[in-house]
Structures are given as structure tokens and as C-alpha cells.
Amino acid sequence: MFEKWKRAAEEPVDLNLIPVMNLFMVLIPFLLLGAAFVHIGVIPTSTPTQKESSSEKADSDDEPDSVMANLVVTPDAIELTFSGSNIPESKLDDLAERWPISEGEYPLEELQTALRRAKEQYPESNTVTVLPHDDFQYQDLVDILDHAREQKVGERANGKDEFEPLFPVTVFSKFIPPDGESGAETRGENGGDR
């Protein structure tokens, strides 16, 4: 009797893996359904709105100096200009840039450098108005926004890039090509904010 028990105790015992397999068979389809192989994000934007400027003008002297970047994309060039209520025109002109577009290549790094320079001078600035031409492709627009909204400042401990906001507030408007001597202008929404 004892010999029989001893022999049985010495024999290797197989683990019963069937319940574990069953659990896996349930978990895997569930996770497959919820897995996100393409991660979706969003870019917050807006269109221009009309401000009640008369009452706000009075407080404008107390506001910190900030500029608004205006990015006009035409088929052959990108023009970056700045506007700001408390800043002399000459200083704004110094910040302005124009880059020709050759063979569909957009000067994204140069654009970011120019925006960074403006941000360093006027740290409170955060708004860029984008005025692309009609045939401008959506992917190119997103590439420009990526470079205008934030800049890479280093790398985190986990190896991921670290970004800092540049001009994170994006406003879309429409570019009306120059007509005779009238020059370029923007047409806004809800009453025509420029």
C-alpha cells in the first residue's frame, strides 16, 4: 500500500492548463476588439469671431504685450506677418518673413525658427491665424500646424520627445488673393473679424 502511494507521489504531475487556455481565449478576442492600432488625436482650431472691441480697448493698455501671427500660404510662397495692438509697426515688420515654395517643399523648420523668435520676444503670444490658398492640401496644413503649435525642446527620460507650446491657438480663415491694389485681406466669420 505504502509502495503504491510512494510511486504515485514520485510521478510528475502535469498542470491542468485548460482553464488558463479558456481564460486566454476569452481575453484575446476582447482585447483585439478594443485594441487601437492607429491612435487618433485632435488638433483644436477655430474660426475668427467678432470681438466687442469698444469695451475691451480701454483695458488693452494693461494687457501684456503679445503678437498674433498671420500665416498666409499662397501657391508659391509662405508669408509670416505679425500684428499686435501695443507694439510699434517697425518691430512687427522686423519679425515678418517670406519663404518661396519650391517643388512642394515647405520651409517648416524656418517657419518654426521665426515663430520661436517672436515667442521669445513676446512670451504671452499664443495665436496663429492660418490663411491657406484654396488648393492647399490638408496634410500640408497639418504639417504646418505641427510646427507652429509646438516646438521640440528635448527628450524625456523615457526616450519620448518633449514639446513646449509655441503658438497653440490656431484660427483658420480664408485668403482672398490681391485684387488690383486692394492687397491681401482676410475674411472672417460672424461679422468679419480680421
Add this chain to the structure above:
Amino acid sequence: MKGVMRKGESEEGRLMLTPLLDMFTIILIFLIVSFKAQDKGFEPNEMVDLPESRARSVFKPAVDIAITSDELTVEKEPTVELDSGEFDDAHYDSEQIPPLVEKLEAYYKKIQGEEVGDEELADPETDEPILLVQADRELDYRSLYLVLRSGALAGFTKYRLAIAKK
């Protein structure tokens, strides 16, 4: 063959489950890492090839507009037809898409609680009128802006452009 069998081993073949279990464990770990619950019930439109971006802004509940090459849908409901990614010329001339404006106005009122005449009945989760726009990466700005402008005419001023994260 019988001679080489150990004591207690039956003649029936036994399934080797260990390699299978190893494989399942690896798949399980991979799926847990890539598992991400759908953002606020957002489901990307399979017909839209979203542009790639490194934007990391978070989702908020929004009215979902998808622009494919042959139709525009609002909350998955076909609203306007397109011809190879182009709207009707009349829409470009009038700078708005009337059926879209009409539909978005209804959503705007619903979000604001105006439809029932009681603002307390507005959904607190979606009380901020936002449009989420899914558009193909090759869409031209003229068409995109037409949709945004129609949204603005319906009362929306905030938009979220859906992108595929790089």
C-alpha cells in the same frame, strides 16, 4: 514503441499546451499594451485616410463630421454628396452648405438645450458645442473651410481636426 514508454504513460498522444500558452501570453501582453478604450465613443471612419500629426490634445465630446471622397456624414448620417472630394459648385459660390448648416443647427440647439426649452436638460457631457472633423489627408483647404464655415453659420466656433498620431 511500447518498450520505450515510461510507466504510467498512456498510448494516447498528449497535446503540448506549453508553447501555445507561451504564444498566447505574448499576444496578451502585446494587446494589453496597445489596448485603448475608444475615446468618448469616437470611431474613425474607415473611408477616411486621416493626416498624420504629433498633436496630443485630448478628445472631448463633439459632433462628428466625416468627409470622404463621395459623401459628408454628420454623426454617421449621410448629409451631402461629394464628387471625387469636391462639393457642388453652388456651395462654393454661396460659401456654405445649406443641408449641413440645417443639420448642425439642430445639433447645436440640442447641445444647448434649446430644443426642449430647458437648459437644464442639456447634456452636461456635451454642453460645449464642438465639431470633430474627420477629413482625408488629400482634401483641399477650399472644401475643408467650406465645412468649417457652415459649422460657424450653425453656431459652432470650436473645431477639432481628427488626426492619426505619428
